[in-house]
Amino acid sequence: MTLILNNAEIEGLLEMGECISVLEDAYQELDAGRGINRQRTDSLAPIGDSDAVYSLKTMDGVIPKLGVSAVRINSDVVTWPEVEGKRRRVKVPAAPGERYVGLVLLFSSITGEPLAIFPDGVVQRLRVAAANGIGAKYLARENTHTVGLLGSGWQAGSQVMAIAAVRDVKKVLCFSPNQDRRKAFCREMSENLEIEFVPVARAKDAIQNADAVVCATSSINHILSQDDVQPGQFISSIKLAEIAPAALSAMNKVVIHLDAPSSTRLTTEGLEVVEVTQGEGDGVGQSFDLSTCPTAFDLLAGRAQGRTSETETTCFLNNVGLGYQFAAIGALLVEKARERGVGNEVPTDWFTEKEHP
C-alpha cells in the first residue's frame, strides 16, 4: 500500500529533534558520496495574457542508507507584484479551493515502489529549520538561553523550535513590524512551546539582548546590521538579504548551508546574490564573498571547526534547499506514520505497472 498523508498528519508525526538527526546523518551520506542530490530545475511559462507565470519546479534525492528516494514537485502560479517599490515574488494559490500545489513522492530505493505521496508544506518548513538546527548545534554557545527572533511568519516558529532542539532555550524576544501580529504570534507560541515569547518594539531590542539571533523574515532589505550584533552571538538566516554584507564581514565565522558558486558575493545592491568580478564594487563592507565560506557539510565532516570560543560571533546562512532533504525527512515521516497507523493507504498498484516502461 502507498501512504497518502496530509499536512496536519505530518505536523503531528514529525519532531524537530528527529528531523535534525535524520538530516545530519543523511548529509554525511551525501558528503561521503553515498547519496545523490539532483539539483532543482525551474520551467517557467506564461499563462495566457495574464501577469502571472506558471512555474514547474522539480528536485530529486536518493539516500541508499535510508532505502528511499524522493521527487519534490511544485506546480505554482507566480506573480511579481511591486511591494514597497521593489518586485516581490508571490505564489498564488490558484488550484481549486485556493490551494497551492507542492507534492513529494517518496519511493523505495530497494524495490522502486512508491511508499508515500504527501504535500510539501510542513516538510518544506521543517527541512529549512532543521538545516539551521545543524548550524546552531555547531555554532551557538552551549549556554544559549535567550533567542532574538526577527519575524513572526510561517518560518519563525519552526526556526525557534530548531534552535530549541539543540540548546536550552528559555526565552524568545520577538520583533516583527506589525505590533498586533507579533503579539498574537508570541501568545500562540508561548502556549504551544515551553518557552516564553516576549514581543519587542524594535529589531535592536530583540538582537542586543539575546545569546542567538534567528532571522526568519521574508524581507527584501537587510534587517540585521553590524552595530547591534554582540560578541559571542550566533546568528542564523533563511534568506541572504536579511543580513547586511558589512555585518557578515564583521563576524568571526560564517558558515553557509551549501557551497556558493565561485565569486558569488552578497552585496548591498540588487536581489540577494549577484556575481561580482574581482575588485569590482568591492568597497569595504559593500560586499561579502560567500564562495569562501565553509559549509554545513564541512562542519559535519570535521573539515571546518564549529564555535571555538565563548566570544566569537558566528553565523549560519541557509542559502539554498535540496531535494535530498525531502528524501531524508520523508523516510522519517513514513517510519513514524507506519508506527502510529496514521494516513490513508491506497493500492500501490495504482502507481505501478505490469507493462515495461
Place this chain on the structure above:
Amino acid sequence: MTLILNNAEIEGLLEMGECISVLEDAYQELDAGRGINRQRTDSLAPIGDSDAVYSLKTMDGVIPKLGVSAVRINSDVVTWPEVEGKRRRVKVPAAPGERYVGLVLLFSSITGEPLAIFPDGVVQRLRVAAANGIGAKYLARENTHTVGLLGSGWQAGSQVMAIAAVRDVKKVLCFSPNQDRRKAFCREMSENLEIEFVPVARAKDAIQNADAVVCATSSINHILSQDDVQPGQFISSIKLAEIAPAALSAMNKVVIHLDAPSSTRLTTEGLEVVEVTQGEGDGVGQSFDLSTCPTAFDLLAGRAQGRTSETETTCFLNNVGLGYQFAAIGALLVEKARERGVGNEVPTDWFTEKEHP
C-alpha cells in the same frame, strides 16, 4: 478531482493518429519557444551488496498552448547481465506483484492543479511510435503499402500503427529471430488491425520487399545492412544500434528526432553512440555523423525538406525521448478520459495544500 488512470484504460482511449497530431502541434510550440522541455536526469545508486542498481529518472515538460505540464518519473531497479557476450540493461520489476514503477503526473499550467496521475507504460510506447509517425509522414513515399518490420516485441506493433496512421499500409512482412514468437505476433496483429501480417524467415525478406522498413528491436547489433536497402524506401529506427553506420551513410536523407551533440558519431564499435574527435576512427562507412542531421523539428518548421522524389532513400532515427511528449499525449489523454468518463477520480485536495510551500 484528479484522474487516476491505468494502462488498460489508457490503451482504450488513445488513438495513434491523434497522438501524432497532438505531438506534431506540441513540437511546433516547442520549436517556436512557446513550450519547455526539461531534459531527463538519472540518479543511480547501489542497492546493498546486490548487482542491481537503483535508478531514479525524471523529466518534465510544459505546453502552455495545451494548458498542461507533466513530470515523468521512473523509479527503477536495473541490472546489466551479460547477454550474448555483451552487457545489456535490464529493468527488474521489483515492486510488489513484480511490477515496474513508471509514473506521469499531469498538471494544469493555468491553475497548477494535478489533473491526472497515470503509469507511463502505454504512453511511453505511443510517444516513441508517434514521433516516428511524424518521420514517416514527411519521409515515406505516399504509395507506401508494404512495411518490413524487424522485431515482434513491445514496440513493434505500435511502430506499425504509427506508419499506418499516415500511410495506407496493407501488408506487413515481419521478421524476428524466434519463429514461434513472430508467428504468434503476426496472428495477433492481423486480428487486431486491418492489416495482413506475414511472418518471414530472414530479415532481408522483410527488408527487400517493402516500401518502408520499421526497425523495432532491442538488438545491440546492427540488424539493417546497406545491401538490403532498396531505392525509395523509408527506414525508421527506435534504437541507434539497429542500423549499420555504412547503411546510414548510403542513404539520401537521414533525419534525427532531436539534435545530437556536436561530433556525436555512430560507429560500428561500442554501445550506440560514441564521441569521436575529428578524423579519428573515421574510415569509410565506419562512422556516421549524427550531429549534422536535420531534426523532426526542422521538418515541422520547414527548415528541412521531407522526401522530394520517389527514388530517394530516407531514414528517421528516434535517438532520444522527451518529458515534453508526456505532457502532449497526457493532455490528449485527459481530454478523452473526461469525454468518456473513464478512470477513477480522487479528491484533488489530496495533492494540494492550504499551507504556503
